[in-house]
Amino acid sequence: MNGGTYDCIVIGAGHNGLVCAAYLARAGKSVLVLEAAGQVGGAAVTREFTPGFKVSACAHLLHLMPADIVSELNLAGHGLKLASRGLSTTALRESQSPFTLDAAGLSAVSIRDAAGFQAYTAQMRKFAAVLMSALDAPPPRLGTNELKDKLSLLRLGWKLRKLGRRDMRELLRIGGMNVYDLLEEHFETAELKGALGLDATLGTNYGPRTPGTVLSLLYRMACEGAAHNEITAAQGGMGAVCEALAASARAAGAHIRVNATVSRIVVESDRATGVVLAGDEHIRARTIISSADPKSTLLGLLGTRHLDTGFVRSVRHLRGKGLTAKLHLALKELPAFRGVSTQQLRGRLLIAPSLDHIERAYNHSKYGEYSSEPVLEISVPSIDDATLAPTGSHVLSAIVQYAPYDLKGGWDAARQKFLDIAVRRIETFAPGLSTSVLASELVTPVDIERDFKISGGHWHHAEFAFDQFFMVRPVPGAAQYATPLPGLFLCGAGSHPGGGVTGLPGRNAARRIIGMN
Ligand SMILES: Cc1cc2nc3c(=O)[nH]c(=O)nc-3n(C[C@H](O)[C@H](O)[C@H](O)COP(=O)(O)OP(=O)(O)OC[C@H]3O[C@@H](n4cnc5c(N)ncnc54)[C@H](O)[C@@H]3O)c2cc1C
Structure with missing residues (x-):
């Protein structure tokens, strides 16, 4: 035909x-x-995962x-x-109040980290902007004599040079590092380091001690910079x-x-x-x-x-075997996270108590096991978007790591167990959550491969x-x-x-x- x-x-x-x-x-x-x-x-x-409840299936x-x-x-x-914009990021803590990653939120936790966070963010954004000039165009070809390729390399070199000697040296020093060591140099609060370390590892086959995690953090920050550093939900x-x-x-x-x-x-x-x-x-x-x-x-x-x-x-x-799963909950009512304000609940909530915790969660995946205490990025999009759930009810959408594509024994046998582990983990911070769950779904890398035709089910x-x-x-x-x-x-x-x-x-x-x- x-x-x-x-x-x-x-x-x-x-x-x-x-x-x-x-x-x-x-x-x-x-x-x-x-x-x-x-x-x-x-x-x-966006998919309806149970009658009346819709959610963004992956991203x-x-x-x-x-x-x-x-x-x-x-x-x-x-x-x-946009249903919401300017969303905040809040780090949840097991035995203390949560805090938002901004000057006001951090000063309640550590004056040193509040001051350091501003300087760190400004410098990382400067470095990310240099990287952006390489992301926003086809990369040059190696070993050609074409002017286009030479100009493209020159442009990148010039952007680097414009940073000045001190910043240029610093970018070259940290570019290949792991995010664990970088964050240890800057901050003292475990949950702040955990939150920033999670951003560097989301969607990757990395723990914070993996070399290259500063690059993945800079990649994220480069794209965020081009999006005016604003987190939004459609x-x-x-x-x-x-x-x-x-x-x-x-x-x-x-x-x-x-x-x-x-x-x-x-x-x-x-x-x-x-x-x-x-x-x-x-x-x-x-x-x-x-x-x-x-x-x-x-x-x-x-x-x-x-x-x-x-x-x-x-x-x-x-290499492209995914480690990231997605959890969706249809909830009878708005979840109540301990110490979290409605404003904070509108944004991202992170469960990543420390860099060591993320690294330990990652360790399981190296041996084909899921994390016994996963790290999560949670949002409740229905707060600002009535199209996603019936009136009064809500959807919770969470990225859950680590859930290896090659799980020992396969996902059919393990799906419900890992789903329960993830819900229990969230419940530590939102007591009573499970009594509000009407329906749930866990989308594993194997499901991502099947549903979206991505071999290995990898984010990237x-x-x-x-x-x-x-x-x-x-x-x-x-x-x-x-x-x-x-x-x-x-x-x-x-x-x-x-x-x-x-x-x-x-x-x-x-x-x-x-x-x-
Ligand atoms: C769990 C998870 C959470 C994520 N969260 C975020 C997030 O919050 N924010 C964010 O920015 N990113 C997030 N990402 C990453 C983001 O979703 C992906 O990187 C991005 O969607 C990839 O887009 P793409 O267009 O390149 O490929 P895809 O979205 O994979 O699109 C490829 C398309 O090709 C089609 N296709 C494949 N083979 C064929 C064929 N033979 N014939 C016809 N069609 C075919 C597929 O059906 C698919 O529609 C997340 C990813 C995952 C897995």
């Missing part, structure tokens, strides 16, 4: 696929987006998408409304962000089809020329761009026979690590969005700069493709 011809086919309508499609369509390309699921969004989607907080993407694609004009959950992206792409002329699973990428005369859908429909295009993860795209949809052995080996070795599609970052992300030979096969590109979280609802891989890939024509 012949389904027509386009300039570009984008595989997957996760947020990166949609961002890429929107920019390509705005540049005058005819674009078709093909999404396997029945709705757009990928891992940034729940919008704080990483650069403000210029939001405005260039006119997401507000395409229906995006009205209707994360799926509403993708609905607005889809509307923006459609307004620019892109076509989006859901329930359209690509079963293979078509290769003719040594270039990608189209795709075949489940059901055998063949659609042709000059350029195919995949937002599916690199392994699914290159080893699955394309197939190893079109790639050379060395490249196939590096894709096979790509491929681990965010030095050896899978920047000029070698996801692998050498595919780090500038183009793959070794002419006509085939990547644009999802597995490509530079990485995961999170940023839209950066999607926009960078579109820029690369537009710039090539």
Whole structure:
């Protein structure tokens, strides 16, 4: 069956696929987006998990998408409304009052840390801004003589140089460090270090003592800086962000089809020329761009026979087994966390009592076990968003670490046990919580793999690590969005700069493709 011809086919309508499609369509390309699921969004989607209760199925907080993407694609004009903004982060404590991570909150806990926090944040944001200049564009290619690549390296060098000698030295000193040692240098309050350490490890295969955790923290802070350092939640959950992206792409002329699973990428005369859908429909295009993860795209949809052995080996070795689970609770009433004000309850609540606690929670995962005392990022989005739960009831949405993809004995046997452990852990801080639970759901990395077609169920599609970052992300030979096969590109979280609802891989890939024509 012949389904027509386009300039570009984008595989997957996760947020990166949609961002890429929107920019390509705005540049005058005819674009078709093909999404396997029945709705757009990928891992940034809203789902009803029990009748009447909706929740963001994976990503729940919008704080990483650069403000210029939001405005260039006119997401507000395409229906995006924020249910809440300026959300605070509060560290929960077992036997003392919780505190919010700002000057006022910290001064109640430690005058030294309150003063240190401002200086630390200012310096880390300065470093993050340097990193941002490398995230916001296709990375340069190594060993070429092209002016474009040299200029890109020069630009980064210049940004570094502009920091001045002291800051430049400090950034070079801390860049490869682990976040444990960095935070020990700066702070004394265990829960403050725990909260900041959790931010560095969320979504990764890391504990705070893992080298590279300062880089992942700077990555997060770089994207947050480009989003004006504001944590927000979309009205209707994360799926509403993708609905607005889809509307923006459609307004620019892109076509989006859901329930359209690509079963293979078509290769003719040594270039990608189209795709075949489940059901055998063949659609042709000059350029195919995949937002599916690199392994699914290159080893699955394309197939190893079109790639050379060395490249196939590096894709096979790509690390990307998820450790992050998501817990959803439908609650009869608003949960009461000990000492937490309504204002604090509107924001993020963190259970990460110390760096050592996170490290111990991580240790289990190295041996294929889940954490017996997991660390969590909790939000109760229904406080500010009545679309998510029936009046008077609420939904609780929590990121839970660590829940290894390769759990010994498998998740079918362990799901309920880990869910109970996570609920009990939250209940330590919110007495009586379990009596209010009407329904619950635990989404493990194995479920993420199945439901969102992300092999390994990893937040970043491929681990965010030095050896899978920047000029070698996801692998050498595919780090500038183009793959070794002419006509085939990547644009999802597995490509530079990485995961999170940023839209950066999607926009960078579109820029690369537009710039090539
Ligand atoms: C538990 C969890 C919590 C998270 N929390 C946050 C958060 O709070 N904030 C944040 O910013 N980020 C968060 N993230 C990270 C974020 O969700 C992801 O990094 C991001 O959504 C990836 O977007 P993407 O568009 O690159 O890929 P995806 O969202 O994975 O989209 C890829 C799309 O391709 C489709 N697809 C795949 N194969 C095919 C095929 N053969 N044919 C057609 N379609 C196909 C899939 O169905 C999917 O829709 C979280 C991630 C997890 C797992």
